[in-house]
Amino acid sequence: MLVLSRKKGESIIIQDDIEITILEVNADTIKLGFNAPRDVEILRKEIYTMIAQTNKESAAHGMDIQVLKDKMKKT
Template identity: 55%
Template sequence: MLVLSRKINESIIIGDGIEVKIVDVSGRNVKIGIDAPRDVSVHRKEVYEAILNENIEATKKENLVSFIDFFKQHKKD
């Protein structure tokens, strides 16, 4: 893990198109601004993990079987 020190209004660049800027520091809280291309998803980690878990649940065997059955019933002969 890379650990950097930054002050308010200083930033770091990730890749060619993502800028992470320190907007405010207040006590133990740090506000950051993220400027990224529209095609790059930006989520808090807990939201990202919830999305992953929902995707995993959606692909469980029983859901997949019902999905396959749906297409079998609507298959064109």
Template identity: 45%
Template structure:
């Protein structure tokens, strides 16, 4: 895991086409935005876990 510090307005780049923008830090809560191509799914972990659980329940076709 890479751990770095960024200030509001700064950006982290992942590969050639994904960017994490630090939008705000309020009372220790960090707000950030993700810029990625439409074909790259971006989900919060709890949402991703529900998607995977639902997929596991679906019968194979």
């Protein structure tokens, strides 16, 4: 893990087109600003984890291939 120290108003650049700026620093919170291309998805970790878990649960239920073929024919 790379650890950097930044002050309010300072930024970090990732691969030429993603910029993270420190907007505000309080006692126990930091406000970050992200400037990135629209195709770059930025999620809070708890949301990312929830989506990954939901996807894992959906995949575990699986679907019979014939049921899937029938559903595709109806559309």
